[in-house]
Amino acid sequence: MIKTIKATKIYNQGRTNEVTALFEASVEVEKGCIAVLKGPSGSGKTTLLSLVGCQSKPNSGEIRIDGKRVSKLPDKFLNAFKRQYMGFVFQNYQLIPDLTVSDNIMLPLLPSGIVFKERIRRADELMDQFDLTKRKKFKVKNLSGGEQQRTAIARALINRGKILLADEPTAHLDSQLTDEFLKIVGRIKDMDYTILMSSHDAKVCENPLVDRVFEMKDGRIIQ
Amino acid sequence: MNLRNRLEKQRNILDFSLQNLIRRKGKSLFILVIFVLLVSIISSILFLTGSLTREMIKSSEQLPDITIQKIKGGRQVNIESVYLDQIERIPGIEAAEPRAWGYFYLDSLNANFTIFGFDLSLLEAEDYETILTENTKQKNLTGKSQYKMAVGPVVYEQLKKSKMQETYLFFNPDWETSLPVDIIGVFKPETELQSADLMLLQTDAARKVLELSDDEFTDIAVYIPNPEEVDNIALKIRRAFPELRTITRSQIQSTYSSVFGWKSGLVLSGLLVVILAFLVLIWDRSGGLSQEEKREIGVLKAIGWDTEMVLAVKFLESLILSSISAVLGILVAYVYIYWLRAPGLREVFIGWSTIYPSFKLVPYIDLKYLMLIVSIAIVPYSAVSIVPAWRAAITDPDEIIRHNG
Amino acid sequence: MILNTWIVGLMVGQVTILATFTFCVLNALLIFLNWNYDSSDEKQYQLEKRTYLVSALMKFALVTHLFLFSLTALALDEISELLPGAMCAVGVLSANEYGFPYVYLKIVAVFLFSTWLIINYIDSKQENYPLVSLKYLLLIIIFPTIVFETVLFFKFTLNLDPQVITSCCGSIFNEKNIGVGGLISALPNRIALPALFAVAILSGFLAFSDVGARRGRRTLRTLEALTWIVFFILSLMVVISFISIYIYEMPTHRCPFCFLQSEYNFIGFPLYGLLFLAAISGFNRGILEWFKLNDSLAGVISTTQNNLGRIAVFSVLGFLLVGFTPFLVYYLKTGRLI
Numbered sequence: 001m002i003k004t005i006k007a008t009k010i011y012n013q014g015r016t017n018e019v020t021a022l023f024e025a026s027v028e029v030e031k032g033c034i035a036v037l038k039g040p041s042g043s044g045k046t047t048l049l050s051l052v053g054c055q056s057k058p059n060s061g062e063i064r065i066d067g068k069r070v071s072k073l074p075d076k077f078l079n080a081f082k083r084q085y086m087g088f089v090f091q092n093y094q095l096i097p098d099l100t101v102s103d104n105i106m107l108p109l110l111p112s113g114i115v116f117k118e119r120i121r122r123a124d125e126l127m128d129q130f131d132l133t134k135r136k137k138f139k140v141k142n143l144s145g146g147e148q149q150r151t152a153i154a155r156a157l158i159n160r161g162k163i164l165l166a167d168e169p170t171a172h173l174d175s176q177l178t179d180e181f182l183k184i185v186g187r188i189k190d191m192d193y194t195i196l197m198s199s200h201d202a203k204v205c206e207n208p209l210v211d212r213v214f215e216m217k218d219g220r221i222i223q
Numbered sequence: 224m225n226l227r228n229r230l231e232k233q234r235n236i237l238d239f240s241l242q243n244l245i246r247r248k249g250k251s252l253f254i255l256v257i258f259v260l261l262v263s264i265i266s267s268i269l270f271l272t273g274s275l276t277r278e279m280i281k282s283s284e285q286l287p288d289i290t291i292q293k294i295k296g297g298r299q300v301n302i303e304s305v306y307l308d309q310i311e312r313i314p315g316i317e318a319a320e321p322r323a324w325g326y327f328y329l330d331s332l333n334a335n336f337t338i339f340g341f342d343l344s345l346l347e348a349e350d351y352e353t354i355l356t357e358n359t360k361q362k363n364l365t366g367k368s369q370y371k372m373a374v375g376p377v378v379y380e381q382l383k384k385s386k387m388q389e390t391y392l393f394f395n396p397d398w399e400t401s402l403p404v405d406i407i408g409v410f411k412p413e414t415e416l417q418s419a420d421l422m423l424l425q426t427d428a429a430r431k432v433l434e435l436s437d438d439e440f441t442d443i444a445v446y447i448p449n450p451e452e453v454d455n456i457a458l459k460i461r462r463a464f465p466e467l468r469t470i471t472r473s474q475i476q477s478t479y480s481s482v483f484g485w486k487s488g489l490v491l492s493g494l495l496v497v498i499l500a501f502l503v504l505i506w507d508r509s510g511g512l513s514q515e516e517k518r519e520i521g522v523l524k525a526i527g528w529d530t531e532m533v534l535a536v537k538f539l540e541s542l543i544l545s546s547i548s549a550v551l552g553i554l555v556a557y558v559y560i561y562w563l564r565a566p567g568l569r570e571v572f573i574g575w576s577t578i579y580p581s582f583k584l585v586p587y588i589d590l591k592y593l594m595l596i597v598s599i600a601i602v603p604y605s606a607v608s609i610v611p612a613w614r615a616a617i618t619d620p621d622e623i624i625r626h627n628g
Numbered sequence: 629m630i631l632n633t634w635i636v637g638l639m640v641g642q643v644t645i646l647a648t649f650t651f652c653v654l655n656a657l658l659i660f661l662n663w664n665y666d667s668s669d670e671k672q673y674q675l676e677k678r679t680y681l682v683s684a685l686m687k688f689a690l691v692t693h694l695f696l697f698s699l700t701a702l703a704l705d706e707i708s709e710l711l712p713g714a715m716c717a718v719g720v721l722s723a724n725e726y727g728f729p730y731v732y733l734k735i736v737a738v739f740l741f742s743t744w745l746i747i748n749y750i751d752s753k754q755e756n757y758p759l760v761s762l763k764y765l766l767l768i769i770i771f772p773t774i775v776f777e778t779v780l781f782f783k784f785t786l787n788l789d790p791q792v793i794t795s796c797c798g799s800i801f802n803e804k805n806i807g808v809g810g811l812i813s814a815l816p817n818r819i820a821l822p823a824l825f826a827v828a829i830l831s832g833f834l835a836f837s838d839v840g841a842r843r844g845r846r847t848l849r850t851l852e853a854l855t856w857i858v859f860f861i862l863s864l865m866v867v868i869s870f871i872s873i874y875i876y877e878m879p880t881h882r883c884p885f886c887f888l889q890s891e892y893n894f895i896g897f898p899l900y901g902l903l904f905l906a907a908i909s910g911f912n913r914g915i916l917e918w919f920k921l922n923d924s925l926a927g928v929i930s931t932t933q934n935n936l937g938r939i940a941v942f943s944v945l946g947f948l949l950v951g952f953t954p955f956l957v958y959y960l961k962t963g964r965l966i
Contacts, residue, residue: 049624050620055524055624059670072665072668075530079524079529082527088525090522099242107526108527110239110532112228112232113227113231113232116231280709476709477710488636531680531684591699594695594702595703598695602640602641603644606644606648606688612684
């Protein structure tokens with residue numbers, strides 16, 4: 001489902017502060033699997049997630065999602081593909097604080113032109129599932145951390161894609177909430193998702209749900 | 224995507240843009256106020272000149288086809304009646320009519336009035352109805368004086384102040400006696416712009432007041448039934464009498480409109496700098512994205528919004544804001560010009576006479592005026608707002624993922 | 629020179645278009661010179677982002693151009709009050725030798741703009757930017773048109789002299805007059821009208837005919853594009869010599885601009901709008917044949933061509949309906965022809 005071939009990402013290319021964030025990373029995740037990128041901060045986990053999530057393009061190498069070579073797609077096609085396949089949970093959730101929970105969740109559907117009724121239906125379903133219905137009309141800035149994360153997850157799932165990517169999902173959670181999160185991950189896996197997360201939390205990496213752990217260091221996959 | 228999805232997408236873009244504007248009230252309001260100010264200035268000038276030109280053109284339609292003046296030493300002098308016969312004989316001319324008119328300065332009122340000689344017996348009963356105000360006409364028809372006149376409403380008000388609203392005594396220090404003239408009516412206010420300072424006198428009285436000798440007139444009015452021939456006949460008259468000057472109606476009309484057009488163009492060009500400054504100010508305010516806005520756009524890009532859609536949202540924000548401002552600005556200008564009667568601006572356009580200011584303007588607004596306002600205000604603003612919109616739209620989603628701020 | 633609100637307004641618009649376009653071309657040049665699809669470095673990604681800027685600017689430029697064109701037609705009427713002898717837009721345009729060339733160039737620019745935007749649209753439907761170099765080259769080639777148009781605009785407005793007496797549509801579109809105007813009117817309706825219908829039928833016939841060979845098809849479609857140009861020109865003639873006199877209900881009034889005014893219920897806008905839409909769709913339908921560089925492009929282009937064909941047909945019908953309604957109304961009302 002997810003395949004990177006010698007993907008390299010260089011930031012600030014050609015400038016004095018040039019950084020090779022990722023060097024020839026090759027990773028493969030089968031359909032329906034849960035994989036974790038493990039490593040200290042600055043090891044290139046986020047960069048790899050961002051490449052797989054079609055958020056940036058590699059400077060060399062290739063990214064293939066479901067057999068499609070996405071690394072050279074123009075923005076319009078890339079985003080259409082992203083909307084069809086991807087859900088992304090960012091480290092700080094990256095919600096829009098002035099909008100309500102349901103508005104936030106529905107945001108990814110706006111470019112697809114899915115009609116209002118259908119958007120509401122999907123959002124209600126997800127809010128029900130993640131215990132957010134009571135918070136529906138709340139502005140996101142008034143939510144607790146756990147609620148914000150659940151909103152972010154709901155937003156990542158609303159397009160009914162095939163892949164869920166999560167960047168350090170448990171970094172801001174205590175142990176109880178981490179357990180809860182892992183439970184949710186299990187549920188999402190049952191929804192036929194392929195999941196790739198980055199984490200340095202042992203509780204996540206050693207969880208029986210996880211099928212594969214890639215260890216990263218200094219922008220390379222070491223194991 | 225089928226048609227329905229595409230329409231829904233456009234609606235979403237519109238909704239989201241509106242939502243953004245409402246969410247950032249402070250910023251939107253700032254731009255709105257400046258823009259409204261800008262548009263109202265432009266539209267005021269436009270409305271005022273539009274109405275004035277229209278009014279002038281309308282009033283000049285009653286002018287003779289050709290006005291003939293005599294020129295001596297570069298000045299206009301009185302024209303002798305001998306020309307009359309010769310001019311009337313030119314083929315194509317229906318009638319040539321000598322006119323006596325001029326100005327009379329009233330010391331007591333400190334104002335200049337226009338005196339116009341006219342055969343008042345021509346004002347038959349029906350004409351009274353159309354020209355004169357109901358409550359003033361006829362009541363003085365039985366006046367005792369030898370001469371009669373009709374006056375403009377402003378003149379009438381002035382005369383009332385000096386208690387001479389029934390009979391006015393014309394007087395000049397070098398005259399032996401004063402000349403009493405009965406006032407038989409007041410013009411309706413609709414004709415105010417032309418008739419404000421007008422005194423329409425019986426021809427004989429006008430000649431006396433203006434001190435014209437017996438065979439002299441101010442000028443000659445020529446009427447020509449076929450409009451195509453006007454320019455030719457004017458040429459013929461000038462060839463036959465090099466000392467005469469001809470002024471055709473279309474010349475007067477284009478002078479009117481160019482005077483107003485020129486004034487408005489001048490004012491507008493002067494304002495162009497102000498407009499530009501405003502635009503830069505708004506642009507600076509709307510183009511500069513706050514950290515939070517930048518992050519938001521990054522989020523949208525990260526969850527699958529394409530560059531074009533973000534660009535459309537941002538562009539639409541400017542467009543909505545400038546359109547709303549344009550509408551409001553036009554309304555403000557309308558109120559300012561037609562309800563408040565353009566204080567501050569009318570002096571620029573009407574200028575020379577102190578007696579005019581009570582004039583009424585008839586609203587004249589056409590689609591093209593609105594288009595012109597759009598062309599001056601919205602078009603350049605939209606053009607410059609494309610680049611910041613694009614800058615925002617190409618925000619890398621990657622940035623918000625890497626900077627965990 | 630006349631300093632006037634209308635002229636100031638038109639100047640602001642014209643300068644905006646030129647500035648937008650210049651900025652576009654600078655970007656286009658940057659893209660054209662540095663484009664390398666196979667490269668994955670940062671520079672290439674930045675260029676890809678720049679293509680969105682150019683598209684947005686060009687769309688804006690076309691809309692503004694059309695808007696300004698309409699405003700010009702309306703403003704000229706207003707300006708005519710300043711020029712002795714000129715009673716409408718035609719009189720103003722003929723006040724000096726730059727007026728009509730300016731308008732002609734504006735029409736040409738509309739066609740070029742539309743072609744570029746359609747090619748841009750087709751390119752954006754492809755995953756690998758197949759037409760990028762070509763379309764930016766085309767943009768650079770179109771640029772002088774806009775520069776020239778702006779030069780003509782300024783020459784035209786700055787040379788308007790209220791002292792000089794000009795003529796008007798009554799005399800310009802008079803059969804006895806020598807020149808383009810006279811030529812248009814000298815073309816009797818019994819030739820112009822059937823010619824118009826013949827060309828419409830011919831282009832319809834060409835649109836439906838097809839040949840196997842790619843080269844033959846190109847020739848065929850190019851011919852089709854040309855027939856649309858002829859159709860456009862003939863239509864303008866018929867508008868002046870036939871349609872306008874029934875709108876004004878006056879045999880001598882043949883102004884192609886006055887009926888844009890509110891006095892005639894803005895009938896000129898749907899009339900010209902549909903005519904432009906028809907001619908542009910038909911013309912580009914033919915021109916697009918040249919851009920079928922590979923199978924994938926050929927697929928998208930064929931779909932686009934079908935859509936354009938449909939738009940053209942409906943627009944022509946709409947144009948004829950709008951244009952001939954005043955004639956029918958007049959004829960039914962009075963039972964006479966003018």
